[in-house]
Amino acid sequence: MRVAMIGTGYVGLVSGACFADFGHEVTCVDKDKSKIDALNKGKIPIYEPGLDELVANNARAGRLKFTTSLPDAVKTADAVFIAVGTPSRRGDGHADLSFVHAAAREIAAALAHFTVVVTKSTVPVGTGDEVERIIAETNPKAEFAVVSNPEFLREGAAIQDFKHPDRIVVGTDDVKAREVMSELYRPLYLNRAPILFTGRRTAELVKYAANAFLATKITFINEIADLAEKVGADVQEVARGIGLDNRIGSKFLHAGPGYGGSCFPKDTVALIKTGLDYGAPLRIVEAVAAVNDARKRAMARKVSAALGGDIRGKTIAVLGLTFKPKTDDMREAPSIPLITALQDMGAKVRAYDPVGMEQAKPMVGNVTFCDSAYSCAEGASALVIVTEWEEFRALDFARLKKTMAKAVLVDLRNVYSAAEVSRHGFAYESVGRTSKATA
Numbered sequence: 321m322r323v324a325m326i327g328t329g330y331v332g333l334v335s336g337a338c339f340a341d342f343g344h345e346v347t348c349v350d351k352d353k354s355k356i357d358a359l360n361k362g363k364i365p366i367y368e369p370g371l372d373e374l375v376a377n378n379a380r381a382g383r384l385k386f387t388t389s390l391p392d393a394v395k396t397a398d399a400v401f402i403a404v405g406t407p408s409r410r411g412d413g414h415a416d417l418s419f420v421h422a423a424a425r426e427i428a429a430a431l432a433h434f435t436v437v438v439t440k441s442t443v444p445v446g447t448g449d450e451v452e453r454i455i456a457e458t459n460p461k462a463e464f465a466v467v468s469n470p471e472f473l474r475e476g477a478a479i480q481d482f483k484h485p486d487r488i489v490v491g492t493d494d495v496k497a498r499e500v501m502s503e504l505y506r507p508l509y510l511n512r513a514p515i516l517f518t519g520r521r522t523a524e525l526v527k528y529a530a531n532a533f534l535a536t537k538i539t540f541i542n543e544i545a546d547l548a549e550k551v552g553a554d555v556q557e558v559a560r561g562i563g564l565d566n567r568i569g570s571k572f573l574h575a576g577p578g579y580g581g582s583c584f585p586k587d588t589v590a591l592i593k594t595g596l597d598y599g600a601p602l603r604i605v606e607a608v609a610a611v612n613d614a615r616k617r618a619m620a621r622k623v624s625a626a627l628g629g630d631i632r633g634k635t636i637a638v639l640g641l642t643f644k645p646k647t648d649d650m651r652e653a654p655s656i657p658l659i660t661a662l663q664d665m666g667a668k669v670r671a672y673d674p675v676g677m678e679q680a681k682p683m684v685g686n687v688t689f690c691d692s693a694y695s696c697a698e699g700a701s702a703l704v705i706v707t708e709w710e711e712f713r714a715l716d717f718a719r720l721k722k723t724m725a726k727a728v729l730v731d732l733r734n735v736y737s738a739a740e741v742s743r744h745g746f747a748y749e750s751v752g753r754t755s756k757a758t759a
């Protein structure tokens with residue numbers, strides 16, 4: 321099949337490369353010329369494990385192309401995917417659909433035969449109806465069907481997730497569109513990935529409900545972590561104790577500094593707005609978003625408390641800046657409000673991230689960026705693990721201790737145990753565990 325992918329970001333590039341790998345002919349389009357130029361030179365604009373090889377192989381085989389010309393890609397395509405960004409709209413938190421609507425108008429003008437237009441971007445309920453209206457209005461002669469096919473991949477494991485999804489959700493009641501979607505996803509279907517055909521509005525809501533539920537799970541265990549600290553319990557064992565119950569499941573029960581990233585923060589807020597618009601307020605999700613927001617600065621207070629409550633003039637070393645490991649994505653990373661709060665308290669911040677430094681630089685000011693965990697720790701009164709990159713899992717504590725002003729580790733991802741760290745003479749703070757509970 322011929323596929324046009326509009327938007328060559330995290331989702332568009334991964335989806336496009338994977339569809340090409342299934343044997344389809346894919347053209348990825350982006351209006352960002354520098355991104356397309358880089359891709360045409362074999363440079364991958366984002367960090368995603370395995371993506372460089374996948375793109376190179378499929379580009380070499382002639383199945384994956386990159387262009388800034390949307391009409392060229394659309395006019396021959398059987399399916400056109402909209403994978404542009406849907407950030408939070410400034411001011412009110414609704415999903416900003418201006419990129420989706422603009423793409424729909426451009427696609428409409430280029431449609432030349434029956435084409436399935438697929439919304440892969442995360443969009444509020446009813447967006448498919450609006451995309452359909454825009455296309456029909458812009459090009460009344462166009463033959464098309466608009467389908468919702470939300471994407472569930474996780475950055476850092478995006479290729480694996482795309483190729484081995486828990487499910488594929490397709491929202492359409494158009495018979496021809498259903499056939500095209502089945503054909504596109506046939507390799508996964510043969511691998512027994514369940515494909516859920518449903519209504520378009522239902523598919524749109526599935527995506528938001530899934531993200532809101534996962535954000536709720538994280539926030540729930542974070543609040544249990546706060547309680548565990550007060551009562552002398554260990555949140556990791558609580559998580560294991562509840563996660564072994566199949567009705568609950570063990571995933572997304574890791575206490576930490578609060579969720580961030582390009583999806584959960586904006587998607588929870590957009591869902592809350594949809595709920596309010598339709599007179600069906602989502603009180604649980606409202607609480608989740610508020611609790612998560614408050615948590616980020618609370619983590620700075622935890623760092624301050626580990627140093628006796630005053631960090632003015634002290635140096636804090638931050639390890640890990642991206643919102644999670646194995647990605648360079650800094651969107652809504654918890655490290656940003658944490659660093660700002662530490663600076664507000666008068667601390668000097670040094671930071672290191674294995675891949676996200678270039679993306680982080682424009683997002684946090686007055687930070688000394690370092691080239692390793694060890695140079696970052698030099699002269700610091702506390703070392704704070706914010707993102708659990710593999711290389712932070714086996715730190716040489718003896719080496720760190722020699723250059724730090726004080727031997728204090730604040731582990732916001734519970735990578736270490738208190739017993740292990742204190743053996744090296746470090747004071748240790750983590751999330752939802754008291755030293756007594758873990759020692």
Ligand SMILES: NC(=O)c1ccc[n+]([C@@H]2O[C@H](COP(=O)([O-])OP(=O)(O)OC[C@H]3O[C@@H](n4cnc5c(N)ncnc54)[C@H](O)[C@@H]3O)[C@@H](O)[C@H]2O)c1
Pocket residue numbers: 326327328329330331332349350351352355390403404405406419422423426440441442443471472473474475582583
């Ligand atoms: N990043 C994720 O992990 C993830 C996972 C699931 C779903 N999603 C959803 O997928 C969508 C895309 O997310 P992303 O992280 O890939 O965004 P992104 O910002 O990385 O990429 C979007 C790309 O679209 C391009 N673009 C915008 N308008 C265009 C137009 N008219 N024509 C051509 N290109 C255009 C931009 O230049 C940009 O390169 C969002 O709705 C997001 O919520 C993201």
